[in-house]
Amino acid sequence: MNSEAIFYIIIGIIIIDFIFDKILDTLNARHFDDPVPKELDDVYNSEEYEKSQRYKKERYKFGLVISTFSVLLTLAFIIFGGFAFVDEIARNITDNAILTALIFFGIIMFGSDILMLPFSWYSTFVIEEKYGFNKTTKKTFFLDKIKGWLMTAIVGGGILALIVWFYQVAGDNFWWYAWILVAIFAVFMNMFYAKLIVPLFNKQTPLPEGSLRTKIEEYAQSVGFTLDKIFVIDGSKRSTKANAYFSGFGSEKRITLYDTLVNDLEDEEIVAVLAHEVGHYKKNHIIVNMAASILTTGFTLWLLSLFVGSPQLSAALGVETASFHIGLVAFGILYSPISELTGFIMNYLSRKFEYQADDFARNTYNGNFLVSSLKKLSKNSLSNLTPHKLYVKVHYSHPTLLQRYRNLRGIV
Numbered sequence: 579m580n581s582e583a584i585f586y587i588i589i590g591i592i593i594i595d596f597i598f599d600k601i602l603d604t605l606n607a608r609h610f611d612d613p614v615p616k617e618l619d620d621v622y623n624s625e626e627y628e629k630s631q632r633y634k635k636e637r638y639k640f641g642l643v644i645s646t647f648s649v650l651l652t653l654a655f656i657i658f659g660g661f662a663f664v665d666e667i668a669r670n671i672t673d674n675a676i677l678t679a680l681i682f683f684g685i686i687m688f689g690s691d692i693l694m695l696p697f698s699w700y701s702t703f704v705i706e707e708k709y710g711f712n713k714t715t716k717k718t719f720f721l722d723k724i725k726g727w728l729m730t731a732i733v734g735g736g737i738l739a740l741i742v743w744f745y746q747v748a749g750d751n752f753w754w755y756a757w758i759l760v761a762i763f764a765v766f767m768n769m770f771y772a773k774l775i776v777p778l779f780n781k782q783t784p785l786p787e788g789s790l791r792t793k794i795e796e797y798a799q800s801v802g803f804t805l806d807k808i809f810v811i812d813g814s815k816r817s818t819k820a821n822a823y824f825s826g827f828g829s830e831k832r833i834t835l836y837d838t839l840v841n842d843l844e845d846e847e848i849v850a851v852l853a854h855e856v857g858h859y860k861k862n863h864i865i866v867n868m869a870a871s872i873l874t875t876g877f878t879l880w881l882l883s884l885f886v887g888s889p890q891l892s893a894a895l896g897v898e899t900a901s902f903h904i905g906l907v908a909f910g911i912l913y914s915p916i917s918e919l920t921g922f923i924m925n926y927l928s929r930k931f932e933y934q935a936d937d938f939a940r941n942t943y944n945g946n947f948l949v950s951s952l953k954k955l956s957k958n959s960l961s962n963l964t965p966h967k968l969y970v971k972v973h974y975s976h977p978t979l980l981q982r983y984r985n986l987r988g989i990v
């Protein structure tokens with residue numbers, strides 16, 4: 579296939595992807611004013627409900643502006659030879675392929691992040707602020723940005739440098755080495771994320787002795803689960819939205835509760851949320867998810883190895899000399915329909931797992947407490963109670979509140 583055809587396919591994929599996404603968003607938005615299902619009519623009072631309606635609509639419009647801006651920017655960048663221009667800058671600085679790739683991606687990623695900065699500012703300090711969610715100070719906002727950039731430069735840059743190096747040494751067989759590297763990194767991150775990365779952004783303190791801790795430990799013991807690492811994180815530093823998650827495995831497994839969750843929910847509701855998290859662990863969801871993502875990565879890298887060296891791929895983006903980093907960008911766009919598909923399957927699997935974890939919580943602890951905690955969490959994040967079916971299938975990693983309610987109450 580010649581480079582011109584590839585160029586048009588790339589443009590086509592970006593436009594079709596955008597249109598598909600906007601159709602889904604619009605379908606979903608049309609159901610914003612649907613009547614709230616009877617089972618969920620105690621989530622909001624009428625004033626809160628109106629607030630949630632306004633919030634959904636504002637988020638929807640904002641999403642439309644941001645995605646239109648970014649798709650136009652991407653198209654203009656490709657059509658006017660932006661990648662070739664940045665490639666030229668990088669090549670003028672150094673001949674070394676690893677450094678060229680690092681400079682190239684450095685400029686692209688930093689540049690796009692700066693361009694998106696006003697949107698992220700508006701989202702935090704105008705929209706989230708208006709609805710009372712935002713607790714982030716301007717200082718935290720900028721520190722987060724800087725820490726994020728440094729982390730991407732060190733971690734992302736390190737991995738990229740190694741992969742380009744593998745490509746230089748092993749040619750098309752580089753994907754094996756890259757796969758092993760990424761797999762080890764993923765397992766390592768899952769194990770030590772809470773110890774290494776979280777402290778850069780948040781304070782974590784062990785859950786103090788007291789009635790909540792006792793109730794959690796009693797529950798853990800009743801299902802034969804050793805759990806000595808229960809931490810509370812200062813999520814309230816940034817937002818009032820609450821969360822809880824499980825990370826690590828083996829001796830590194832730990833549960834992290836947002837302080838907002840601890841403050842908003844009753845002890846029994848928190849234990850029910852934890853029982854759900856323990857369910858994920860007991861049902862091996864963590865291992866299955868990790869295996870699935872490692873397999874997908876292997877497939878992606880293998881496919882990449884077939885195309886990355888092709889001069890037509892680089893030429894499609896206006897670069898005459900084929901190089902790994904330009905091939906990678908072109909491949910990334912061409913691959914996006916496949917990643918939409920794998921994402922769709924992963925979300926399906928994830929929703930299945932959520933039901934199983936809910937069932938586990940209901941069978942080993944109490945479904946009613948889980949229902950009331952899910953309702954409170956939905957209310958506190960002003961979440962949408964009437965999403966469109968197709969939107970749920972594509973975007974939701976969790977079943978809707980109504981679906982979970984019905985499952986927990988045994989209504990099928």
Ligand SMILES: [Zn+2]
Binds near residue numbers: 855858932935
């Ligand atoms: Zn879950």
